[in-house]
Amino acid sequence: MAKVADKYLKVDPWKIIEEGFHPENGRVSESIFSLGNEYMGVRGYFDEGYSGDQLIGSYFNGVWEEKPIIHVGKYKGLSYRWAFMVNSVNWLLTKISLDDEKLDLNTSEISDFTRILDLKTGVFTRSFTWNAKSGKKLKIAFERFISMVDYTVGCQKITFEPLNFTGSVDIESGVDFSTVHEQQDNKSYWGLEKSGQTGNFTAALGKTEKSGHKVMSAFRIVSAQAIGIELISGHKQLATKFSLKLNQNEKSEFTKIVVNHAVKNAETDIETVWDQGSAIAHEYETANYDELLKKHTEYWKEVWEKLDITIEGDDENQQGIRFCIFQLHQTYHGQDAANNIGAKGLTGEQYSGHTFWDSETYCLPFYLFNNPAAAKNLIEYRYHTLPQALAWAKEQDCKGASFPMSTIDGTESCPVWWHGNLEIHINAAIAYAIWHYQKICGDLSLVYGKGIELLLQISKMHASRGNWSPTGGFGFYGVMGPDEFHTFVNNNAYTNVLAKFTFEYTQDVIQKMQLADPERIKSLLTDLKISDNDLAEWKKMADKMIIPMDKTTGIYEQHEAYFLLPHLDIHSIPVTDFPLYDNWTLPRIYRYDMIKQPDVLLFLFFFSQQYSLETKKINYEYYEPRCIHESSLSPSVHSILAAELGKHEEAFEFFNYATRLDLDNYNRNTREGLHTTSIAAAWMNIVYGYGGMRSDGDVLVFAPSIPKIWKSFSFRIIYQGVLLSISVKKETVNFKTDGKSIKLKIYGTDYLIDGNGTDISIPEFYKAK
């Protein structure tokens, strides 16, 4: 894996710092300095506008527009509609002029540029000195945050300090619905439906063309100066215009309190939205910037007490993992079960804000072990979209429910049928998530409630989508597994293992419910027309599931006849050929034994305790050299397995891409937005990789190891309601709870851990030499 770091940001344990303006990395910085609070997010673009290359990205979770998907052939069951998280109102709109000279970092002369994202407080600041053509020198500092407490609120503060003059600065500040959605025809999808005053807020209400979603954006300018404000309106814009008096070497500032109210449906009419938005705004009529900021920073303080991971001896990864935790938490923390996690979070347009199976397989553990309520919401999101999944299954000539591979609204929005229609493994990932939640959070309400409905509908789908082989086995034909470099394959091992698991887990839950809640399970089975015969058939399908494996070597075969594919030495591929999708034809990418991301290795990790170390070793050593990690999710899984296998150097090499994937722009595409779901994999990489945690058994298992250059590291998790702190030093590891006792298996030995903590020596095998 030859990926090159692109380092222009300073290393700091708690901050992301850009010193000096790097216009060539403008879009990368915009992504990295993104802010969000699950409800909404903005990229780190310049408040005052910028005539250079930029993406003014402002997104609301679940606010989408749609357009038709045009296929080259009209086939049944393709997705003909594309719903995408649509770029929305720029509520930071600001224009700054000095003597009619407009501030624009692309053309203005500036010095002392600094941009800082404070991970501890969730505040983004930027400052520089503007050397105007008039000779005036004006120091300007921007500060913004999106409140983690007051979801609808975003705040901006701009401070001016004239270094060599006394005078005034002219400001325009407002909201703008003319932001274009670059990836879909580079146009604005918003119409301005209503604007004007509401209480002491100035507001504009926009509506999307087709989906009819609405956003009302109301703002209020606050300044210590008595400023005369003039209302101006432009194309899809509404702003106030005022001047701020400036005294030499004194700071003058104004703040902007913005309330954004998003309505994610076509039904609610404009007046109702306006009234709702006004009511919310009125709650903030007297709120001031500092009070709002205080609540916000206190929230982050509490979060870090639970979520922080410390790494001693490796400043880069210390910064990296905190950046990951910060970004993942601000993207999603379970505020609303109608939300999910887009592949790029709320930081860009790439992947259309779509949720993939990443949510269940890569993101969920982070929440399971830190925020069970959020984990539950994440799973319940799928339940909310069950009607769409039922309709999609029918469209696919299947029974039950078939969940979308790529979606923002529960419908399949993957335009590429050989991914979207074939990657049925997303369904089993949901079953796995329910099972994982039950295991870690010890809460049966989900599985006995909405969970069992999901499990039954998914099993129905599996039974109808699968086929019996002439050799007597059951399996899935014409699928794509997690490794997206092989399409239309038969009996993908991962897909089959997960489907087998789903059948078995479903039956297990049915049996438990027949004792725990017999009425409900009986009526459910009746309603869903699932007979005893069906259940017997499912059992047979699970028992006879084809899991391709070479019995002589113990290597699982990624799919039927995969072992017969031509071998490609991936190291022979010139670096300039990457990314392969841009430079190789599909038949060339798809026809070798080269894989894009772990497939067999993934189920060996998901069901870790069912497979011996030897099995993992053989399979890791076979598949690792065939994997080019074109998915950002890939290295972490390899790192976790390498750590388990005592391959310390390899583990650390793969880990290096995990926490700093975006900070160092390893994949050369951070400009498009953060790899939000890969960020989750970085967390897993530490907890499952170096923590050696395995969560697929009846008892939580740990086998910590520590990279050579680290002095120590620590992390915390919540397991079945108990807060557990794990601190790993060079020779020993300490486990400690918040008081309650809990049984753990550490390095193969059972321990009862309590609030007093237990020190355990690290065995030699786990020490990186």
Place this chain on the structure above:
Amino acid sequence: MAKVADKYLKVDPWKIIEEGFHPENGRVSESIFSLGNEYMGVRGYFDEGYSGDQLIGSYFNGVWEEKPIIHVGKYKGLSYRWAFMVNSVNWLLTKISLDDEKLDLNTSEISDFTRILDLKTGVFTRSFTWNAKSGKKLKIAFERFISMVDYTVGCQKITFEPLNFTGSVDIESGVDFSTVHEQQDNKSYWGLEKSGQTGNFTAALGKTEKSGHKVMSAFRIVSAQAIGIELISGHKQLATKFSLKLNQNEKSEFTKIVVNHAVKNAETDIETVWDQGSAIAHEYETANYDELLKKHTEYWKEVWEKLDITIEGDDENQQGIRFCIFQLHQTYHGQDAANNIGAKGLTGEQYSGHTFWDSETYCLPFYLFNNPAAAKNLIEYRYHTLPQALAWAKEQDCKGASFPMSTIDGTESCPVWWHGNLEIHINAAIAYAIWHYQKICGDLSLVYGKGIELLLQISKMHASRGNWSPTGGFGFYGVMGPDEFHTFVNNNAYTNVLAKFTFEYTQDVIQKMQLADPERIKSLLTDLKISDNDLAEWKKMADKMIIPMDKTTGIYEQHEAYFLLPHLDIHSIPVTDFPLYDNWTLPRIYRYDMIKQPDVLLFLFFFSQQYSLETKKINYEYYEPRCIHESSLSPSVHSILAAELGKHEEAFEFFNYATRLDLDNYNRNTREGLHTTSIAAAWMNIVYGYGGMRSDGDVLVFAPSIPKIWKSFSFRIIYQGVLLSISVKKETVNFKTDGKSIKLKIYGTDYLIDGNGTDISIPEFYKAK
């Protein structure tokens, strides 16, 4: 195979007759009554216009327009441009009025409607009595032909006979470029560039929007009456207006001589085209309808003397096979090596006028055995498009030349990559065609000339597109074979068998040329950078080619792991589910052992003499029940093999779909145009099927059999320059040449056949009981 005949045409040995107007079959009739002469073609639409459902289809071979192909993802190597045979000038434009009542068969009252296509003469007539609202009864007869001798000339004659009045009829007659191309946005792609008089012709010149192709259509009205002609011009139209005096019970007529000049490039300017067209028109300044018709019918007389197939005792198939021969010959007979045979000939828009591998595999034998010059031209067409094939190979990350699966201009215009980019077997079909030509026509000039270049370039492509399997074999991965119900398969048996053949044949030709023309082959190999090492490598690839087969059963495996696919009982599919593409999702169609058309059976037929009867039987009995014949090419191959295997009833059942596929509209889509390439398969079905001919050995082999209901049948072929007549009766078969002696193998015995003829008894095995 449950297909239902839709019979509304009369059975006649030499004519296609529609008695009574069948508007519900309007488009089917338009297809069936099509005329063409390779240069151009028109559907059998109504000269006078029709307000009901119709497709005014007028096409010129190789005149295409283009539009971009929009894919859902931007991948390298996809086809981004769609070139399609564009619907062109309606040169039959006529309007007929009686006392201001316009003739329109959708609204006018008519009686005694008859429409006849005379296969013997190539003349299409239509007549009826118009019962006008005024009470006037006017008998009208239309006659048209497209000259097989004067390629640019089309002629129309309209005869009027008033049954109960004396008066006049008002006529408009002209040419119209406003015909829409239905399948591509239902719009006209023509602009009218110039119009006016040229000599005694009236002419209009149209140009396509993007491709810049031009057609000049010049017409001349001839009548025995002195008619006063007025020129009128409408949107993209130019016509003359005149009245014809009518006397009760007397016939009055006028004829229209049309000269169409098509220029298939963007470069030639309008004035040049006008001058060229004018020069051609001037050649016909004095030509009259009857003279032109005489030349045309004499041409057909000669053709039938060589091409006719007689069947005694089966009027339907007698009519069917003559219809097939007529349509195939008028679509293509080698007039110009720049022409090819579209899947629908010149009779409709479906398949965009594209040429597929059908030309080499299904159509070629018809020409090989009747018209070697045409066969040569058909192959040379590929040579003319070699530059495009070289460019396409490069685009596909391959070396050499990769020919398009679907094309009108030599570039790949298949929008669906999992067909167009994967059906590489088209290339070997070209090699097979060269080999077949050499064998049957005994002419080495093609193979030692353009042929070897094609062979070398195709072999280069094969060597670069194929891969070595880890088991040591060579093969092709990520392909689609002739059976289009399985995509992205590995080691498709047909593809590999044909590629192996291509490597071997290429080497064979190289060796022969090293004796016959050492200079040329040496310089060719040097120019194409083919080293001795490459040749050694090709030999190894051929030797080690993977041909999947179950050694215990002797059944060839259609592709690697095909035998592991779930079985589908094709008879369990409800009739209403057909065509499957409309009612099943792609993963459902593609994931079973169900096949669309012969794949393994096809190479067993192509290289018939390399395989034992037992091998054919085993494979036929395995694959036949799995084949749904969704391709119209499929039944004939099955019929041919069934005849060889002595399965007489099955053979005849499959044959029944062959000659009358369009006449009886078995596939319910004759309305879209004729199945022109399947028509060729019907010819093969008689000659290879009932004639039992096999042309893949050193000697031509025959083993005639005769269906139960036939009294006799006869056909003629040209083999290595000798005209051979075969006449099959119930008990004996007679072989006779035009004088020269020729060695044949008949029922396994060697014979020397000469002009005296030889009677041979039919063995019992070949007699249908």
